[in-house]
Amino acid sequence: MDNLSEDEIIAKYFVPLSGKGAFNLGDDTALIDIPADRELIVTVDTVASGIDFFENAAPEEIAAKALRVNLSDLAAKGAEPLGYLLALSLPISSENWLERFVAQLGKDQSVYGLTLLGGDTTRAKPLSITITAFGLAPKGKMIMRNGASPGDLVAVTGTIGDAALGLQILNGKIDKVGNEYLVERYRIPQPPVMLATVLCDYATAAIDISDGLVGDLQKLCRASNVSASIALENIPHSKQAQALIMQNENWRDVALTGGDDYEILFTIASERWSAFSAQSAKCGVSITVIGKAVEGTTPCFALRKEPRTFARSSYQHF
Numbered sequence: 001m002d003n004l005s006e007d008e009i010i011a012k013y014f015v016p017l018s019g020k021g022a023f024n025l026g027d028d029t030a031l032i033d034i035p036a037d038r039e040l041i042v043t044v045d046t047v048a049s050g051i052d053f054f055e056n057a058a059p060e061e062i063a064a065k066a067l068r069v070n071l072s073d074l075a076a077k078g079a080e081p082l083g084y085l086l087a088l089s090l091p092i093s094s095e096n097w098l099e100r101f102v103a104q105l106g107k108d109q110s111v112y113g114l115t116l117l118g119g120d121t122t123r124a125k126p127l128s129i130t131i132t133a134f135g136l137a138p139k140g141k142m143i144m145r146n147g148a149s150p151g152d153l154v155a156v157t158g159t160i161g162d163a164a165l166g167l168q169i170l171n172g173k174i175d176k177v178g179n180e181y182l183v184e185r186y187r188i189p190q191p192p193v194m195l196a197t198v199l200c201d202y203a204t205a206a207i208d209i210s211d212g213l214v215g216d217l218q219k220l221c222r223a224s225n226v227s228a229s230i231a232l233e234n235i236p237h238s239k240q241a242q243a244l245i246m247q248n249e250n251w252r253d254v255a256l257t258g259g260d261d262y263e264i265l266f267t268i269a270s271e272r273w274s275a276f277s278a279q280s281a282k283c284g285v286s287i288t289v290i291g292k293a294v295e296g297t298t299p300c301f302a303l304r305k306e307p308r309t310f311a312r313s314s315y316q317h318f
């Protein structure tokens, strides 16, 4: 059956995802009750067919990406996920597609601890999904981009460049055999949401890595009015990404400027590093120091002491 009305789609597929304050999606707005010692942190991201995912992408992949690209923003700011609004532009109302899309949202809701608060459903081409996510952070503790000082250590979560290389595989520029892991990393972001509560106690500045490490570090440095000295050989890459970089240095540029990592780049005062390490070890998120903040305005990169620059620092839509 593919001829459900808008109201039927909402009742059948979205009401089961709704949570506290959503009134079973039966009212005009939702209500968010914020504990006195916390603040509401909000973010929005759109993913569109042909831009952020391939036209033939599985509904599960689209759902996971639409939600998780927002969760990396919340995590980078030290906020725990609370809920989200879902604005859906659907070219057609396919029940099979909706079932699979909603099933993945439900799974992610329980993994990351948030519920659906409302949304909007329209018919439009191409398929696009806008999610506004809400999180809570302790009052006054949201991690800003502008708090880094010279001397702070610069660190990243996870491995860098997998998704950008995965996209090159899907575009036929790199052989897929043996590199399926990289494609998976492009398809399904794994934002380090569990780190948020530790980060907000320790990080002086943070940004989620969505457009490419080089460009996102430039943004953090500009906001904080610092430079950063980064040793490229210290940047963590997966085995598969490392193997490609060894074959061809150009893949290093792609890995560092290509985007879609949804990891976190952050700074911490060096004297607080060991306390942070002890706390973050409990989160199961891998963390690597890649350099140091220094006086100046833009980051400088070196590979085994040889200075390196990048022709293009990050992905830009326009």
Ligand code: ADP
Residues within 6 Å of the ligand: 010, 014, 025, 026, 027, 028, 029, 086, 087, 088, 116, 117, 118, 119, 120, 121
């Ligand atoms: P209105 O026209 O007053 O904006 P709608 O008919 O669009 O209301 O929506 C009715 C209810 O269903 C609202 O609570 C809205 O938040 C919810 N809703 C609509 N579309 C979605 C969606 N895609 N996901 C979640 N909730 C939705």
Ligand code: MG
Residues within 6 Å of the ligand: 119, 120, 121
């Ligand atoms: Mg509406």
